[in-house]
Amino acid sequence: MATKQTLDIDYTKYNFRDADTSYEYKFDKGLTREVVEHISRIKKEPDWMLQFRLRSYEHFTKRPLPAWGGNLNTLKFDDMLYYASPTEKKSRSWDDVPEYIKQTFDKLGIPEAEKKFLGGVGAQYESEVVYHSLRDDLAKKGVIFTDTDTALREYPELFKKYFSTVIPPEDNKFAALNSAVWSGGSFIYIPEGVSVDVPLQAYFRINIQNMGQFERTLIIADKNSRIHYIEGCTAPIYSTDSLHSAVVEIIAKPGAHVRYTTIQNWSNDVYNLVTKRAYAYANATVEWVDGNLGSKLTMKYPSIYLLGQGAKGEILSVAFAGKGQHQDAGGKVVHLAPYTTSRITSKSVSKDGGRTTYRGLLHVAKGAKGVKSSVRCDALLLDEYSRTDTYPYNEINEDDATTSHEATVGKIGEDQLFYLMSRGLSEQDALSMIVMGFMEPFIKELPMEYAIELNRLIQLEMAGSVG
Amino acid sequence: MSELTLAEASEQVIAKLSQARKEPDWLRTFRTKSLKLFRELPAELSNLYTKYADLTGVDFESTSLELPEPPRADIDSVVSKFKTDRAITIYQIDSKTLPPEIPEALLKEGVVFTDIGTAISRDPEYFKRYFLEKAILPEDDKFAALNNALFMSGFFLHIPKGMEITTPFRMVTVLSSEGNSLFTQNLIMAEPRSKFTVLEELYSTKLTQQSKRSTYSALSEVYLHEGAEVTYASINNLASNVNIFSNKKSIGKRDSKIVWSSALLGGAYTRSRLESVMKEEGASSENVEVVFGAGTQRFDTASNITHIGQNTSGHAVSKGVVKEKARAVFKGMIRIEKEAKNSRAYLAEHGMILGKDARADAIPGLEIETNDVKATHSASVAQINDEDVFYLMSRGLAEDDAKKLIIVGFFEPVVERIPVPEVAKRIRRIIDLKWSGVYDFESYLKARPLEDEYYEEEAHKPRDLFEGHYKYR
Numbered sequence: 001m002a003t004k005q006t007l008d009i010d011y012t013k014y015n016f017r018d019a020d021t022s023y024e025y026k027f028d029k030g031l032t033r034e035v036v037e038h039i040s041r042i043k044k045e046p047d048w049m050l051q052f053r054l055r056s057y058e059h060f061t062k063r064p065l066p067a068w069g070g071n072l073n074t075l076k077f078d079d080m081l082y083y084a085s086p087t088e089k090k091s092r093s094w095d096d097v098p099e100y101i102k103q104t105f106d107k108l109g110i111p112e113a114e115k116k117f118l119g120g121v122g123a124q125y126e127s128e129v130v131y132h133s134l135r136d137d138l139a140k141k142g143v144i145f146t147d148t149d150t151a152l153r154e155y156p157e158l159f160k161k162y163f164s165t166v167i168p169p170e171d172n173k174f175a176a177l178n179s180a181v182w183s184g185g186s187f188i189y190i191p192e193g194v195s196v197d198v199p200l201q202a203y204f205r206i207n208i209q210n211m212g213q214f215e216r217t218l219i220i221a222d223k224n225s226r227i228h229y230i231e232g233c234t235a236p237i238y239s240t241d242s243l244h245s246a247v248v249e250i251i252a253k254p255g256a257h258v259r260y261t262t263i264q265n266w267s268n269d270v271y272n273l274v275t276k277r278a279y280a281y282a283n284a285t286v287e288w289v290d291g292n293l294g295s296k297l298t299m300k301y302p303s304i305y306l307l308g309q310g311a312k313g314e315i316l317s318v319a320f321a322g323k324g325q326h327q328d329a330g331g332k333v334v335h336l337a338p339y340t341t342s343r344i345t346s347k348s349v350s351k352d353g354g355r356t357t358y359r360g361l362l363h364v365a366k367g368a369k370g371v372k373s374s375v376r377c378d379a380l381l382l383d384e385y386s387r388t389d390t391y392p393y394n395e396i397n398e399d400d401a402t403t404s405h406e407a408t409v410g411k412i413g414e415d416q417l418f419y420l421m422s423r424g425l426s427e428q429d430a431l432s433m434i435v436m437g438f439m440e441p442f443i444k445e446l447p448m449e450y451a452i453e454l455n456r457l458i459q460l461e462m463a464g465s466v467g
Numbered sequence: 468m469s470e471l472t473l474a475e476a477s478e479q480v481i482a483k484l485s486q487a488r489k490e491p492d493w494l495r496t497f498r499t500k501s502l503k504l505f506r507e508l509p510a511e512l513s514n515l516y517t518k519y520a521d522l523t524g525v526d527f528e529s530t531s532l533e534l535p536e537p538p539r540a541d542i543d544s545v546v547s548k549f550k551t552d553r554a555i556t557i558y559q560i561d562s563k564t565l566p567p568e569i570p571e572a573l574l575k576e577g578v579v580f581t582d583i584g585t586a587i588s589r590d591p592e593y594f595k596r597y598f599l600e601k602a603i604l605p606e607d608d609k610f611a612a613l614n615n616a617l618f619m620s621g622f623f624l625h626i627p628k629g630m631e632i633t634t635p636f637r638m639v640t641v642l643s644s645e646g647n648s649l650f651t652q653n654l655i656m657a658e659p660r661s662k663f664t665v666l667e668e669l670y671s672t673k674l675t676q677q678s679k680r681s682t683y684s685a686l687s688e689v690y691l692h693e694g695a696e697v698t699y700a701s702i703n704n705l706a707s708n709v710n711i712f713s714n715k716k717s718i719g720k721r722d723s724k725i726v727w728s729s730a731l732l733g734g735a736y737t738r739s740r741l742e743s744v745m746k747e748e749g750a751s752s753e754n755v756e757v758v759f760g761a762g763t764q765r766f767d768t769a770s771n772i773t774h775i776g777q778n779t780s781g782h783a784v785s786k787g788v789v790k791e792k793a794r795a796v797f798k799g800m801i802r803i804e805k806e807a808k809n810s811r812a813y814l815a816e817h818g819m820i821l822g823k824d825a826r827a828d829a830i831p832g833l834e835i836e837t838n839d840v841k842a843t844h845s846a847s848v849a850q851i852n853d854e855d856v857f858y859l860m861s862r863g864l865a866e867d868d869a870k871k872l873i874i875v876g877f878f879e880p881v882v883e884r885i886p887v888p889e890v891a892k893r894i895r896r897i898i899d900l901k902w903s904g905v906y907d908f909e910s911y912l913k914a915r916p917l918e919d920e921y922y923e924e925e926a927h928k929p930r931d932l933f934e935g936h937y938k939y940r
Contacts, residue, residue: 381838390833405846
């Protein structure tokens with residue numbers, strides 16, 4: 001089969017940049033102590049936060065880049081913009097949002113999504129959250145859904161109690177960077193017993209060249225509460241690189257159920273280096289649903305620490321690497337309590353010289369009896385130029401754990417293609433159909449409109465892949 | 468003789484070793500370069516495994532570099548214990564190597580089976596070339612470098628074109644002294660379409676000074692020419708005070724086949740690296756490895772499969788049982804390079820943890836650079852299945868016997884591949900005794916073979932572990 005594959009993500013929907021980029025604050029490139037202090041001053045933060053930022057900055061300067069993973073040599077920290085705020089105050093009403101930002105999000109379909117389906121929505125443009133709303137009934141129940149800066153001002157005690165307890169700045173270089181210059185992100189608190197039946201959503205967008213986006217999300221789900229949070233990410237294409245380095249912390253109290261869905265579709269010049277971690281207490285459930293379609297290099301391994309008896313963790317990770325892309329993704333589960341269960345499912349597709357890597361950790365600590373875990377990762381290579389790697393780490397310290405790991409790598413079966421084509425499908429359609437079938441377990445987990453969107457994206461990715 | 472420790476290995480020591488063995492200059496240069504690399508290289512070259520590189524307990528300061536001359540053990544009595552006429556055997560007892568008795572017919576055909584020192588002195592020109600491009604270069608691994616610097620024994624086996632030999636070539640190594648080191652390098656050349664079997668056995672005599680650590684290092688290289696088929700079985704049952712460093716590698720040319728099977732039972736700390744390279748079209752490899760850890764034993768094994776040629780197939784299974792405070796790390800990497808189209812690879816790592824303080828880690832990796840392949844890997848950790856125990860108990864076995872039988876069965880895929888029946892029997896017995904907590908050498912030799920109870924004498928064909936696996940269908 002002569003498959004000359006020329007596949008590019010169709011960014012026409014996302015690849016618009018806003019001409020009118022007038023910013024309230026926009027710093028010079030590069031990161032210094034002064035920049036960190038300045039960010040904190042603009043935000044009028046309490047002293048402890050400034051100290052926290054400075055401590056993180058110190059650690060960031062000392063910490064070496066990770067020696068493993070993707071190629072970070074071309075990442076220039078000094079060429080990045082660390083802070084830019086497009087508008088001074090947050091808007092509660094869509095009408096208050098400046099026109100050019102409104103256009104941007106209109107193109108992305110944010111307010112429509114809200115009208116139809118979502119319980120709340122936040123949108124972040126560069127460093128600051130520009131729009132936030134929450135359904136009234138949820139607010140009445142005591143649900144807090146706001147941007148992280150506001151939370152620091154309005155809920156200082158709650159904030160200080162949980163902030164950075166899951167991911168300390170010393171965790172890794174990019175967590176340190178985020179801790180030093182973080183801005184925006186979502187802060188969610190769900191009170192005991194409250195079940196939020198519609199998803200809360202945030203949308204992140206980078207618009208300036210060489211911009212770094214460092215949002216910080218903190219979700220606290222109190223006992224027996226329930227929440228589904230969705231984030232989407234996009235950026236237009238520039239010739240030089242941007243950096244997205246978020247930190248997401250989730251605390252699921254006993255019996256809580258948290259699902260966190262990410263559809264990452266950054267343009268092909270964004271480094272996406274994200275630290276995500278959740279604590280799950282007794283009988284709590286945490287689910288990460290993680291879709292990585294865009295970016296130049298993604299290094300992201302959502303992790304779950306199962307801290308209480310009966311806690312459950314599930315990670316579903318999907319990666320699609322096209323030309324020039326490296327998706328280094330996976331998941332980590334650390335079993336620290338008895339009778340905890342976990343499942344990691346990873347699916348990846350590489351084409352046009354793209355590279356996908358699954359990097360996972362399954363750790364069963366001593367004393368974590370009766371643990372059950374299964375890990376499954378499948379990789380599909382669509383052509384001979386692409387590459388896939390699997391590095392699963394299984395560390396078992398307890399004698400009655402039951403764990404399994406399976407992985408397969410393959411190409412699309414010609415007999416499958418032939419079968420579909422014999423039923424009248426074009427080669428292109430048949431190929432799309434097979435890839436969609438491969439991705440099915442992931443798509444099934446998404447809310448309706450996201451599933452449609454993702455299907456469309458995969459179809460776009462597949463377009464022109466057979467010639 | 469002054470007690471020179473491994474930590475003190477230096478250029479002077481190498482000069483002395485080389486001189487005593489009357490080695491050519493190039494070999495001395497090679498050794499010196501290797502020693503330098505040993506000092507420079509990190510314990511793990513790949514940063515994937517840095518976290519697991521744990522050399523605590525490997526104490527080079529208290530390990531002597533020299534072996535007593537003559538050996539402490541009574542050679543005749545040791546040899547008599549391992550004698551069999553079903554194999555052609557080289558005995559290596561401490562520093563002493565006993566030449567094998569090779570049938571006239573084989574010698575006439577050009578079979579060479581001798582110790583490596585003799586082989587080098589016979590044809591230095593050939594080996595000079597070989598050492599420049601050998602399969603395991605000192606650059607590849609810290610402990611391969613150490614072996615290349617200090618090797619003092621080992622065998623050279625050369626089987627000419629087209630020869631099919633059913634009698635296995637066997638090397639029995641017995642360490643009788645404690646606190647010493649033995650560095651062995653084995654080299655196997657399989658000419659086109661030759662077919663034969665190699666069996667390697669390692670034992671220690673009864674421990675006298677438990678506290679003293681010894682070092683055993685072995686490097687084995689197998690070169691398979693077109694259509695050659697080699698089976699390499701090894702049993703490692705050294706005493707619990709020996710640190711073991713093993714590197715094995717095969718390079719397979721067109722349509723060749725290598726079958727490795729290893730049982731890692733003894734040692735304090737065992738570091739094993741095995742790689743099968745399928746260099747040309749149609750080459751294949753199988754590697755079956757079992758680990759049985761008890762007490763405070765530690766195992767660090769890697770089983771790698773590298774596909775370079777088209778239509779190659781590689782299989783590896785590592786199985787391990789750890790009880791008491793034993794620990795094992797199973798690493799493995801399937802690497803399929805760009806040109807290796809239509810290749811198939813399978814890697815599995817299965818552990819059974821039988822103690823509260825035991826631990827097993829598994830890292831089965833894949834690096835795939837082309838699409839027209841099928842590669843699968845799996846890893847699991849579990850316990851003895853209660854239902855199996857119940858079934859056997861319902862048939863009248865005591866609980867401990869039922870479990871023992873299950874454990875012996877767990878290792879059977881490797882044991883049944885051992886080409887000499889009496890050795891296979893001995894291994895079953897070792898596993899059986901180890902399960903019961905008996906670890907010393909004399910008991911193994913005295914013990915009644917387990918087969919009398921469970922097994923029939925007749926040789927059977929080893930089960931198919933790979934082709935019939937569901938992932939292959």
